[in-house]
Amino acid sequence: MTPPVFDEAFRARLTELMVWRRDVRRFIPHKPVSPDLVAGLLETAALAPSVGNSQPWRFVLVEDADRRAKVIANFERANKDALSDYSGEKARLYAGLKLAGLKEAPVHLAVFADEGTGQGHGLGRRTMPEMLDYSAVMAVYGFWLAARAVGLGAGWVSIFEPETLTRDLEVPEDWKLVAYLCVGWPEEEQATPELERAGWEHRRSVDQQIIKR
Numbered sequence: 410m411t412p413p414v415f416d417e418a419f420r421a422r423l424t425e426l427m428v429w430r431r432d433v434r435r436f437i438p439h440k441p442v443s444p445d446l447v448a449g450l451l452e453t454a455a456l457a458p459s460v461g462n463s464q465p466w467r468f469v470l471v472e473d474a475d476r477r478a479k480v481i482a483n484f485e486r487a488n489k490d491a492l493s494d495y496s497g498e499k500a501r502l503y504a505g506l507k508l509a510g511l512k513e514a515p516v517h518l519a520v521f522a523d524e525g526t527g528q529g530h531g532l533g534r535r536t537m538p539e540m541l542d543y544s545a546v547m548a549v550y551g552f553w554l555a556a557r558a559v560g561l562g563a564g565w566v567s568i569f570e571p572e573t574l575t576r577d578l579e580v581p582e583d584w585k586l587v588a589y590l591c592v593g594w595p596e597e598e599q600a601t602p603e604l605e606r607a608g609w610e611h612r613r614s615v616d617q618q619i620i621k622r
Contacts, residue, residue, distance in 0.1 A: 428600055430554055433562025434510040436593035442515050442561065447592070450559075454552035459544035461529025466548040467584055471517035479577040480569075480589070481511045487568045502609055509566045514591035519574070520549050525583030545587040552590070562595035 415423075451468050459465060471477055488508060495503050511517070522545040524538075534540050549565070556563045571586045605611050 426554060426558060429598065430557045431562065431595075431599055431602065432564050433593075433595045434507045434564045434591070434603065435596040436510050436513040436515070436562065436591070437596055438513050440515065440594045442593060446559065446561075447516060447518075450552055450555045450561075453555040454548045457544065457547035457551045459529070459547070460534055460540035461532030463526055463529030463532075463534075463541060463544060465523045465526050465528070465541045466545040466587075467521040467523050467580070469519040469521065469578055469580060471519055471578065476577060477511070477517060480517065480574060483569050483574050483577070484509050484511060484566060487570055491568055502607065506604070506607060506609065508568055510564050510591040510593065511566065514564070514593040516590075516592035518552075518588075518590040518592055519578060519580075519586065520545055520552075520588040520590065521575075521580060521584035522587050523581075523583065524585050525581070542585060542587055549588045549590070556592060560594065561592060562598075564591045565589070566591060 447470070454468070455464065455466065457466070471480060492500060492503055522542045524541055526541070553563050553565075566589045569586075569589060574589070575584065575586055599606070602612070
């Protein structure tokens with residue numbers, strides 16, 4: 410098979426895709442997403458690299474209304490607890506942030522790392538077993554970019570009691586929650602992160618993130 414040639418125009422578009430990939434929490438209500446489209450995005454996500462070719466990601470589409478209600482209640486409890494960690498201006502800002510689109514998003518996707526998988530025969534995990542989790546994160550990012558490329562928004566919600574969520578979804582005990590994504594058609598599209606627009610935190614320059622030894 411002849412490898413493709415990624416020209417300058419493609420590289421520029423790829424960078425543009427990454428610039429416009431946002432953590433979306435505001436979705437157009439009641440606008441469905443085709444199951445076939447979601448299935449195609451998951452196929453793309455599964456092209457991610459993984460330690461020892463273990464492919465530890467496990468995708469759980471949460472469609473049951475009762476389970477979704479438990480997920481939302483879980484978030485609301487954890488979010489209330491998180492607010493108590495802040496005071497003053499930060500507490501005021503936190504209280505005004507929209508940190509999940511769980512009620513509006515037509516698609517709920519939980520991503521787990523199967524820490525009990527035998528696939529890959531342990532290669533690359535002896536000294537860094539967390540590589541299984543990192544591999545699942547790579548699949549999440551692949552899904553995120555592929556979703557943005559078709560106009561969908563994805564929001565990564567991390568304010569949960571993970572043990573409770575795992576129990577409520579009735580997945581195997583050796584599956585570790587890596588991400589919970591709310592997915593749908595965004596109300597708006599921005600190149601600047603919402604947390605930056607809200608005054609919570611600003612992006613650091615790349616120069617501040619590079620250390621030479």
